[in-house]
Amino acid sequence: MRIGNREIGPNHPPLVIAEIGINHGGDLAVAKEMVRLAALSGCEMVKHQTHFVDDEMTEEAKQIFPPNADVSIWDVMERCALSAEDELQLMRYTEEIGMIFISTPFSRRAADFLAEANVPAFKIGSGEADNLPLIRHIxxxxxxxxxxxxxxxxxxxQRSVQILEDAGIDYALLECTNLYPSPPEIVSLRGVTDLKAAFPNAVVGFSDHSIGPxxxxxSVALxxxxxxxxxxxxxxxxxxxxxNSMDPSELRLLIERSREIWIAANNPKQRTAAEESVYAFARASVVADKDLPAGHVIGESDIWARRPGSGEIAGYxxxxxxxxxxxxAVTRNTQLKWEDLE
Known part of the structure; x- marks a missing residue:
């Protein structure tokens, strides 16, 4: 798939998305500084969350308290959401410094707003992954x-993916565990391979809520x-x-190390040119294991394989x-040559 000018898939380095989400607390200046530091860390894409609370929730949400908050989910989002104009400013700033801006719409109005702003792609969060009318609208x-x-x-x-398939759009599915933070005993790395097997048309990734990278x-190796x-x-x-948020230094580490792992994960099993000098001494050569006379018929106990690999007859x-x-005639530890043998 392609988002903006970024190709995404197995033949390209992993795309690392820095999710600012609501971490700016509703402050545009803080959000811009987060974007600036992400760019300095080498990040290509930031993700925001677009909240129009009155279109996103009903009054019942004022009685629902998330596990990691001491106020209702309504109050959290109302307090942390950027205004529409501030979000447009954040998007323009992100693009001006060379990064890609995407966002998660949590309502129909938010999706319409982002479409009108001409975002290059949409993110659908786990909570909306079975919200069929919203997925269909997006x-x-x-x-x-x-x-x-x-x-x-x-x-x-299955039904959510079928909507994306029927729309004929490129899509990615991210394995994710929604506990903040997610302990290792409930994180599913196998989910990456399960998604790849079940949905072969999808680009597959990993949305991480654990502590540390x-x-x-x-998941890159998978x-x-x-x-x-x-x-x-x-x-x-x-x-x-x-x-469970990373800071700029951890963001840089994630970008750099994920590229290294991606490269290594795609290298075939072979002896590389860089290993030749090691191979020359590390492998074994066939040698006499005792003094042997001319005309002797060599038995298995007469020879052995020892380093270095400079001999003509390799251990294999x-x-x-x-x-x-x-x-x-040869003496013990003489490296044998083919010309020594009838």
Whole structure:
């Protein structure tokens, strides 16, 4: 798939998405500084969250308290959401400094707003991964979609994915566990390979809510093409997502190490040119294991394989030597040559 000028897939380095989300606390200046530091860390894409609370929730949300907050989900989003104009400013700033801006719409109005702003792609969060009317509405804009799949199974994702398939758009599915933070005992790295097997048309990635970069990095070796993690300029901020957010230094580490792992994961099993000098001494050569006279028929106990590998007969040809007759006498540890053998 392609978002903006970025090709995404197994043949390209992993795309690391810094999710600012609501970590700016509703402050545009803070959000811009987060974007600036992400760019300096080498990040290509930031993800925001677009909240129009009155279109996103009903009054009942004022009685629902998230596990990592001491106020209702309505109050959290109302307090942390940027205004429409501020979000447009953030998008323009992100693009001006050479990064790609995408966002998660949590309502129909938010999706319309982002479409009018001409975002290059939409992100659908785990909480909306089975919200079929919203997914259908987002897909109708014909833009690429990245969908997190936390709290879902392969079976429950079928209808949501079918909407994306029917719309004929490029899409990515991210394995995700929605507990902030997610301990290793409930994170599913296998989910990356399960998604790849179940949805062969999808680009597959990993949306990470654990502490530290280890799980996200491990997912690259399993084929994750997108890595998304919550991101903040400093962990000393307050907010429900700060606990599992990376800072700029960890963002840089994730970008650099994920590229290294991607390269290594795609290297075939072979002896490389750089290893030739090591191979010259590390492998074994066939040698006489005792003094042997000319005309002796070599038995298995007469020879052995020892370093270095500078001999003519390599250790892997040991069995070819057994049963041959010596043309000349040799002493113990003499490297044998083919011309020594009848």
């Amino acid at each position: 897909a109708s804009f014909g833009k690429p979609v990245i969908m997190s799949t936390g709290m879902q199974t392969i079976e429950t994702m 280890e799980m996200a990095l491990a 084929g994750a093409c997108i890595l998304e993690r919550h991101y903040t300029d400093t962990r000393y901020r307050e907010g429900p997502d700060i606990i 040809d040991f069995d070819k030597v057994v049963g041959t007759k010596l043309k000349r």
